[in-house]
Amino acid sequence: MTMDSFALESRYSIPTYAQIPVVVVRGEGCRVFDEKGVAYLDYWGGHAVALTGHCHPRVVAAIREQAGTLLFYSNVVFNDTRARAMAALSAAMPKGMSRAFLCNSGSEANESAIKTARRTTGRREVISMQGGFHGRTMGSLSATPLGHYLSDYAPGVPDHRFLPFGDLDALRAAVTERTAAVMFEPIQSMGGVATATDEYVRGVRAICDAVGALLIFDEIQTGLGRTGVMWYGDAAGVVPDIITTAKGLASGVPIGAMLAKDEISAKVKEGDQGTTFGGGPLACAAMEATLAVIRDERLAENAAARGREIAGAVMKIPGVTGVRGRGLLLGIVLDRDAKGVVKALREKHRIISGTTSDANVLRILPPLVLSAAEVSEFVAGLTDVMAAPR
Ligand SMILES: Cc1ncc(COP(=O)(O)O)c(C=O)c1O
Numbered sequence: 001m002t003m004d005s006f007a008l009e010s011r012y013s014i015p016t017y018a019q020i021p022v023v024v025v026r027g028e029g030c031r032v033f034d035e036k037g038v039a040y041l042d043y044w045g046g047h048a049v050a051l052t053g054h055c056h057p058r059v060v061a062a063i064r065e066q067a068g069t070l071l072f073y074s075n076v077v078f079n080d081t082r083a084r085a086m087a088a089l090s091a092a093m094p095k096g097m098s099r100a101f102l103c104n105s106g107s108e109a110n111e112s113a114i115k116t117a118r119r120t121t122g123r124r125e126v127i128s129m130q131g132g133f134h135g136r137t138m139g140s141l142s143a144t145p146l147g148h149y150l151s152d153y154a155p156g157v158p159d160h161r162f163l164p165f166g167d168l169d170a171l172r173a174a175v176t177e178r179t180a181a182v183m184f185e186p187i188q189s190m191g192g193v194a195t196a197t198d199e200y201v202r203g204v205r206a207i208c209d210a211v212g213a214l215l216i217f218d219e220i221q222t223g224l225g226r227t228g229v230m231w232y233g234d235a236a237g238v239v240p241d242i243i244t245t246a247k248g249l250a251s252g253v254p255i256g257a258m259l260a261k262d263e264i265s266a267k268v269k270e271g272d273q274g275t276t277f278g279g280g281p282l283a284c285a286a287m288e289a290t291l292a293v294i295r296d297e298r299l300a301e302n303a304a305a306r307g308r309e310i311a312g313a314v315m316k317i318p319g320v321t322g323v324r325g326r327g328l329l330l331g332i333v334l335d336r337d338a339k340g341v342v343k344a345l346r347e348k349h350r351i352i353s354g355t356t357s358d359a360n361v362l363r364i365l366p367p368l369v370l371s372a373a374e375v376s377e378f379v380a381g382l383t384d385v386m387a388a389p390r
Contacts, residue, residue, distance in 0.1 A: 005035070006023055022346070023035050027042070027046070027053075028054055028055055029369060030369065032054060041350060041377055042352050042367065043353045043366045047247070048226075048247045050252060051247070051248025051251060051299070051368050052369060058292065062286060062288065063253065063282065066081060066281055066282050071281065073280075074277075075274075079279075081281045082284045086102070086279075088288050088292065089257065089291060092230060093259050094234065094243075097261050097262065098265075100257045101116075101258045101278070102257050102278040102279035102283075103255075103277075104255060104278055105246055106218075107134070107136055107140045107256075108256050110220075111139045111140055114139050115139070116242065116258065117180040119268070120214075120267040121212070123180035124178070126143060126182075127213075128161075129162065130162050131145075133188070136149070142157035147357055165191075165194055166194070171204060175210075175213055177212065179211060182215055185222065186227075187221065187324075187329050189329060189363065189365075191357050214264070215240040215241050216241065217243050219244060220244055220246045220247050220256075221329055222326075224245060225294050225299045227326040227329055228303050244258055244259075245257050250284075251293075253286040253287075302368055303370075307328050307330060310328075310364070319334055319386040320334060320335075320386065324361070328364070328368055328370065330363070332361065333361055334362055341386070342355055349385070362382075364378075
């Protein structure tokens with residue numbers, strides 16, 4: 001019963017989450033269902049995780065099969081599923097990359113990236129961008145100047161610096177031969193969906209190359225086809241030195257990965273990284289199936305097409321003043337606080353969406369299997385909510 005789950009979870013969790021009053025018990029495609037069977041259209045994608053939709057049959061079948069075969073063994077042994085899944089991940093990487101370190105979350109992938117940059121360059125300084133979010137573990141948090149996240153736990157790890165996002169002149173002045181890495185989210189999702197231009201991406205690459213600093217893209221939200229290309233740099237013809245990915249990589253089974261250019265991987269030594277659960281067979285089975293679905297169902301192309309439809313349609317809604325982002329990571333800029341609109345969309349139209357650190361931005365991160373009909377449903381809902389008297 002709804003109240004039971006709500007009351008039990010509220011009673012026993014350490015109260016760190018601002019939760020919406022919905023008890024989700026089942027999911028299918030772009031919909032989730034509560035205990036009474038009420039359907040919600042999920043424009044939040046289980047927090048950008050349900051890339052292939054909820055419970056994609058190919059992913060579920062792979063998980064079921066693996067669960068009955070071998071749930072877990074660590075990297076101390078080789079494993080057939082891990083081997084296949086890593087080959088599939090390698091095939092999906094940009095040119096010049098072929099290896100990955102598998103871990104369990106986005107934060108851990110970013111920790112690994114920062115450590116790899118320090119270790120392989122012999123330098124310490126890491127530059128990240130104001131408005132960026134990289135995780136809540138102490139290292140990734142130290143690269144996260146957004147809002148209260150870092151300041152609540154200050155001081156962070158030494159040798160992190162922050163610059164304005166999108167400002168090539170500031171970056172050029174700051175990056176030196178002491179810089180191990182420049183790290184950023186190509187779209188600052190939580191930070192108001194601020195979006196890097198292709199010109200900025202190319203400019204940062206050139207600035208890093210001039211001094212031998214590594215370029216790290218946190219693609220935990222932007223990667224795997226969400227912005228209409230597999231990796232954000234694909235659109236600009238840029239390959240970073242390291243890409244971090246997580247979220248939807250295994251469609252909801254916890255996983256993270258650090259992908260590195262081959263010349264970086266070649267410098268990593270035995271014992272430099274490690275984790276018990278990373279690369280577990282269950283997560284790997286889910287990752288292999290997820291990557292196959294992204295490829296076979298052409299989800300990057302679908303994200304581009306559906307994203308274009310949404311952006312075009314919402315711009316015609318009175319009260320919408322702009323659209324940020326790419327593909328299916330969009331920030332719809334409103335002439336009012338987005339919080340009330342998110343609530344009304346949920347309560348009146350059973351559509352789940354979210355906010356950002358910029359109060360006027362409504363953020364959407366739907367599954368990449370989104371259909372044209374599900375676009376129309378969202379646009380109709382938003383049109384109705386925006387027309388309601390305030
Ligand atoms: C861009 C980005 N980086 C890193 C993280 C941290 O990932 P995780 O919560 O899996 O540790 C997130 C999570 O929201 C994220 O959006």
